[in-house]
Structure formats: C-alpha cells, structure tokens
Amino acid sequence: MKFDDLTQIVGENLLAHRMRAILTILGITIGIAAVISVVAIGQGGRVAILSQIEQMGSSRYFEITVDQSRGEAATADTFRVEDATLIKELSPAVEKMAPISYVPLADIRLPQTRQKPVSAQALGTTPDYQAAGNLVVASGRFLSAGDVSAHSRVVVLDAELSKQLFADADPVGKQVFIQDNSATVIGLLKKQASVSMGLRNAYLPVTFAQEIANSRVIYQLSGVAVSKEALPQAIADSVKILEKRHTANGVHYKGQSLEDQMTAVSKVTSAITTVIGAVAAIALVVGGVGVMNIMLVAVTERTREIGLLKALGARRRDIMQQFLGEAIALCLVGGFFGVLFGAGGAWIVSFFAHWPPLISGWTILLAFGFSAAVGLFFGIYPASRAAALSPAEALRHL
Amino acid sequence: MISISELSKTYGAGDAAVTALDSVSLEIDTGEFVSIMGPSGSGKSTFLSLLGCLERPSGGRYLVDGRDTATLSDDELADLRMQKFGFVFQAYNLMPRYGIMRNVELPLIYVGVGRRERAARAEALLRRVGLGHRLRHKPTELSGGEQQRVAIARALVNDPAVILADEPTGNLDSKAGHEVMGIFQELHRGGKTIILVTHEPNIARYAGRILHFLDGHLIREEAGTT
Numbered sequence: 141m142k143f144d145d146l147t148q149i150v151g152e153n154l155l156a157h158r159m160r161a162i163l164t165i166l167g168i169t170i171g172i173a174a175v176i177s178v179v180a181i182g183q184g185g186r187v188a189i190l191s192q193i194e195q196m197g198s199s200r201y202f203e204i205t206v207d208q209s210r211g212e213a214a215t216a217d218t219f220r221v222e223d224a225t226l227i228k229e230l231s232p233a234v235e236k237m238a239p240i241s242y243v244p245l246a247d248i249r250l251p252q253t254r255q256k257p258v259s260a261q262a263l264g265t266t267p268d269y270q271a272a273g274n275l276v277v278a279s280g281r282f283l284s285a286g287d288v289s290a291h292s293r294v295v296v297l298d299a300e301l302s303k304q305l306f307a308d309a310d311p312v313g314k315q316v317f318i319q320d321n322s323a324t325v326i327g328l329l330k331k332q333a334s335v336s337m338g339l340r341n342a343y344l345p346v347t348f349a350q351e352i353a354n355s356r357v358i359y360q361l362s363g364v365a366v367s368k369e370a371l372p373q374a375i376a377d378s379v380k381i382l383e384k385r386h387t388a389n390g391v392h393y394k395g396q397s398l399e400d401q402m403t404a405v406s407k408v409t410s411a412i413t414t415v416i417g418a419v420a421a422i423a424l425v426v427g428g429v430g431v432m433n434i435m436l437v438a439v440t441e442r443t444r445e446i447g448l449l450k451a452l453g454a455r456r457r458d459i460m461q462q463f464l465g466e467a468i469a470l471c472l473v474g475g476f477f478g479v480l481f482g483a484g485g486a487w488i489v490s491f492f493a494h495w496p497p498l499i500s501g502w503t504i505l506l507a508f509g510f511s512a513a514v515g516l517f518f519g520i521y522p523a524s525r526a527a528a529l530s531p532a533e534a535l536r537h538l
Numbered sequence: 539m540i541s542i543s544e545l546s547k548t549y550g551a552g553d554a555a556v557t558a559l560d561s562v563s564l565e566i567d568t569g570e571f572v573s574i575m576g577p578s579g580s581g582k583s584t585f586l587s588l589l590g591c592l593e594r595p596s597g598g599r600y601l602v603d604g605r606d607t608a609t610l611s612d613d614e615l616a617d618l619r620m621q622k623f624g625f626v627f628q629a630y631n632l633m634p635r636y637g638i639m640r641n642v643e644l645p646l647i648y649v650g651v652g653r654r655e656r657a658a659r660a661e662a663l664l665r666r667v668g669l670g671h672r673l674r675h676k677p678t679e680l681s682g683g684e685q686q687r688v689a690i691a692r693a694l695v696n697d698p699a700v701i702l703a704d705e706p707t708g709n710l711d712s713k714a715g716h717e718v719m720g721i722f723q724e725l726h727r728g729g730k731t732i733i734l735v736t737h738e739p740n741i742a743r744y745a746g747r748i749l750h751f752l753d754g755h756l757i758r759e760e761a762g763t764t
Contacts (some may be wrong), residue, residue: 141647141650449644450616451625452625452645455613457613
C-alpha cells in the first residue's frame with residue numbers, strides 16, 4: 141500500500157466516527173498537556189530559583205554553619221566576631237569573612253510617625269559581607285570596620301526596604317528606629333537583579349545588632365574564597381580553625397559553597413518535577429488506554445470489513461498498518477493540541493510568576509515522540525488482533 | 539487448474555466438532571462454469587471459501603496451478619487471492635462510506651497501483667457492467683442489482699482467472715438476478731472460470747457443470763445448459 145493511500149484511508153476511517161475520534165484525541169491532549177506544562181513549569185521554576193541563588197552572592201561565596209541536619213543550633217559560644225578575622229588571617233584560601241547575626245522580624249519605622257512599622261530582616265555583620273553578598277551601594281556607603289568596633293548606630297538599607305520607608309527619596313543621613321533603637325542611615329543598596337523573594341534587609345554593624353537583639357549569638361560566617369578552586373580549601377580551613385577554637389561546645393561545623401547550595405536545590409526541584417511529571421503521565425496512560433479501547437471497538441465493528449479486505453487480497457501488514465495508523469494518528473493529533481495547551485499553560489504560569497518560559501524544541505519533540513509511542517503501544521494489540529483474523533470467519537461476523 | 543483431493547473441513551473440537559466438508563475430490567479446468575447446489579448446511583459455502591483460500595482445510599490437498607496451498611503462508615495466500623480470485627458475495631459487501639469508483643479500486647490500493655491507473659480501470663469495468671452513468675454514486679444510492687454489478691466490477695479489477703460467487707442472486711429479484719447471471723455468462727465467454735454457489739435450480743442451470751452437495755459430501759454431478 142502506498143503511503144498517501146494509507147493516510148487517506150486512516151483519515152476516512154477516523155472521520156467516519158468524528159465524535160469518537162475527538163473524545164479519544166481529547167484524552168491524549170489532556171495527558172500530553174499535563175506532562176508538558178508540568179515539566180516546563182518545573183524547569184522554569186528551577187531556573188528561576190537557581191538564578192536567584194546565584195545572585196545572592198559571589199560564585200566564590202561559602203558559609204559556615206552548624207550542622208542543622210543533626211538538630212544543632214548556634215549558641216553564643218559557637219561563633220565569635222573575632223573568628224572571622226582570625227580565619228581570614230590564618231587561611232590563605234579565604235579572602236573575606238563576615239559573621240552574621242539576625243533579628244529575623246525587626247520592626248523598622250521612621251521617628252515621630254504613626255506609620256505602621258515595616259518588618260524586615262536585620263542582619264548584623266562586618267564590611268566583608270558586602271563582597272560575600274554581592275551588594276552594590278547606590279548611595280552613601282556600606283558598613284566600615286570603624287562602625288563595627290565603635291558599635292555605631294548606623295544602618296544600610298536595601299532598595300526594597302528604603303522604598304517602603306522613604307518612597308523614592310534618598311534615605312542617607314535620615315533617622316530610623318530599629319526595634320525602637322534609633323539609627324542613622326548611611327547607605328542605600330542597589331536593587332538586586334534577581335527576582336525579589338520579597339525579603340527586605342537592613343545591614344547593621346554586628347556589634348550594634350547584638351545589642352538590639354540582646355544576644356551574642358552569631359548564626360553563621362559568610363566568606364569569599366580567593367578563587368573558585370580554593371573553595372574546598374577555604375571551607376576545610378575554616379572548619380578546622382573553628383573546631384580548634386571551640387573544642388568545648390561539641391557542635392559540628394559545616395561548610396557549604398553557593399554551588400553546593402545550587403546543586404542541592406537543583407536536586408530537590410528536579411525531584412519534584414519528576415514526581416509531579418510522573419503523576420501527570422498517569423493522565424497520558426489513561427488517554428492511551430482510551431485509544432486502545434476505541435481501537436478494539438473499531439476492530440470489532442469492522443470485523444466484516446477486515447474480512448472483505450483480506451478476501452480482496454490485503455495482507456496482514458496492510459490491515460496492521462491501517463489500524464496502527466489510526467491509533468498513531470489519534471495520538472499525534474492529541475499530541476499536537478497537548479503541546480499547544482501545555483505550552484500555553486506553562487507560558488501563562490511563567491508570565492505571572494516572572495519565570496523564563498521553558499518550552500524547548502526538545503520538549504515538544506519528546507512529547508510528539510511520546511504520543512506516537514503511546515499510539516504504537518496501545519494500538520499494537522488491537523491492530524494485531526485485526527490482522528490475525530481469518531478472512532472467512534471475519535466475513536461471517538455480523 | 540484447480541485440483542482437490544479428499545478435502546475436509548471441521549469446525550470446533552472434541553464433542554462440539556462439526557464436519558462441514560467431508561473428503562471432497564474434484565478437478566476444475568480453466569474456463570469452466572461450475573454451479574454448486576445444495577440445501578443450507580450442505581457445505582457448499584464452506585467449499586467455496588476453501589476454494590478461495592479464505593480459510594485453510596482441516597484435511598486433504600488443494601492445488602492451484604499445481605501449487606499446494608498448504609505450503610503457502612497467510613501473506614502468500616493473500617497474494618494468491620489477489621492474483622487469482624475475484625469474490626462476489628450474496629450481500630454485495632461494498633463499503634458504504636466509499637463511492638462506487640473507490641469500491642472498485644479498493645483491491646488495487648493494496649497492490650500499490652497509482653491513482654490514475656486505478657480510476658481508469660475502475661471506470662472501464664463499471665461501464666462494462668452497465669453503470670457508466672452512476673460513477674459518482676454511493677452504494678446505498680443504487681438498487682440491489684446495481685450494487686451486485688459494482689461488486690462484480692470490483693471482483694474483476696485485478697483481472698483474476700477465477701470468479702467465486704456465493705449466492706450472488708440471493709438478495710435480488712428474478713429480473714435483476716438474470717441480469718447479473720447475464721454478466722457472468724459473458725465473463726465465461728471471455729475465458730474466465732466461474733464457480734457459483736446457489737440453491738436456485740434455474741440459476742444453477744447457467745453453468746456447464748452442476749455439483750450437488752449434501753451433508754458435506756459431493757453427492758452428484760450433472761451437466762448444465764452451457
């Protein structure tokens with residue numbers, strides 16, 4: 141049989157039962173759309189999260205924390221402000237090192253207003269954190285070593301926080317109250333290029349932050365290695381020095397580079413995408429069963445016709461091709477609309493979530509390949525049943 | 539051309555086994571016109587479908603042009619049907635979705651004949667059976683006699699040596715029936731071998747040789763009018 145004759149026959153047979161074909165195609169469309177959109181949204185989300193992490197700091201960034209997976213938490217004895225300076229001096233792999241203390245939900249407000257305070261994360265640190273966190277000053281200056289040693293009541297605001305407090309005015313030189321402690325704004329940071337996670341940060345000298353929090357706890361050290369290659373060395377040195385200086389408290393220090401974090405996040409997001417994708421694939425399997433069902437109905441209905449075609453000289457392969465062709469055609473049309481709807485859905489989600497829409501040619505090709513495979517897989521049984529019919533028996537069928 | 543010895547066909551197995559055809563031996567030469575008669579259940583239709591290789595016998599030998607059909611694969615049998623036999627059925631078995639041109643062309647599609655040649659051959663045959671004025675019609679728009687003539691045109695489209703007809707006049711009134719038989723007669727004169735199953739004696743008489751079947755046996759043979 142010639143290919144154009146085959147496609148004509150397949151088309152005629154499908155059009156003979158339009159409603160049935162449309163419903164079967166709908167099943168495949170839903171399945172493919174579900175898989176495509178989930179995978180695309182997952183990939184887009186992953187890229188978005190990774191780019192955010194990437195912009196959180198230098199590529200040479202690393203941090204030392206206690207091992208939270210063991211249930212450990214930092215105490216006043218875990219890190220000291222001097223540790224950072226010491227590590228920087230002792231390890232040739234470490235270029236910058238800053239301690240970090242937090243007041244996670246600090247109330248920040250302007251003096252003498254009834255304005256509701258803005259809640260932000262107050263980070264107590266040292267000048268080295270500017271390099272670690274990739275912070276760019278837009279106006280004024282960042283914290284200085286003098287600020288830290290003098291316990292200066294100064295603060296550097298990020299763009300988002302400044303906007304909340306001062307709208308578009310330059311905040312440098314103005315007064316704010318942080319947890320009812322007055323402070324002078326000395327600097328404004330540039331808005332970070334990454335998509336905002338909705339966090340607002342105020343950077344204080346670590347000594348001032350400890351006073352506000354009334355706690356000496358430092359949660360982590362954030363550092364920058366001299367080079368990417370030196371990262372493992374920087375982390376190992378830092379951990380070794382900390383362990384030597386704090387033998388009594390028995391916590392485990394753990395170092396992580398930005399790359400480690402990205403790998404971890406990447407693993408988690410891919411796992412989530414795979415799981416949801418697998419759930420979506422169930423829809424596709426259901427659609428495939430629908431195809432098989434409809435093809436079995438067609439074989440039963442057209443048994444007499446198959447007998448006739450065989451009597452007229454059609455070979456097994458001809459009959460097989462015809463039924464397989466119908467199953468695959470249903471799936472390819474379903475796949476086409478599935479790609480359309482799936483890509484559309486993914487695009488809408490990425491548009492509102494400000495993610496890069498990630499529908500690659502590969503995804504589409506894969507979806508088409510997959511739907512053809514579904515047609516082949518679920519069509520092969522009905523088709524071979526049709527092809528194996530004895531012509532005499534098929535002709536006797538009513 | 540057709541050589542049959544002790545051909546048998548049994549359906550089912552064990553206690554439920556039914557012997558439809560029991561040890562039939564026969565020779566049919568090229569160009570013969572043979573009628574097969576018998577009451578229903580006599581095995582005449584089974585015999586015809588064995589002749590047309592629509593099913594395989596349970597026992598005995600069936601040679602077509604000296605080739606033993608038992609040695610042929612399913613696909614080789616399909617090719618043999620395509621080249622050698624044209625089928626005409628009692629219920630016409632036309633595809634209602636297709637126009638009559640496409641119905642006649644259908645066997646050619648499966649041998650890969652091109653569109654133009656298919657159309658030319660189908661049109662010529664439809665004109666030959668007197669349907670030149672109905673080329674654009676669908677089978678359901680035609681009378682029974684006309685539909686059977688379409689079926690005959692389809693049986694001829696591969697230029698087979700043998701036409702196998704299973705009660706071709708069974709669904710027709712007597713006038714249409716005799717018209718159809720007229721076509722068979724003409725084909726026979728043109729050199730085709732015609733093998734026809736019927737239970738109507740006045741239809742059977744068109745043949746040169748009448749075979750009588752009863753309970754799966756070939757019981758009697760008589761000469762017809764041709």
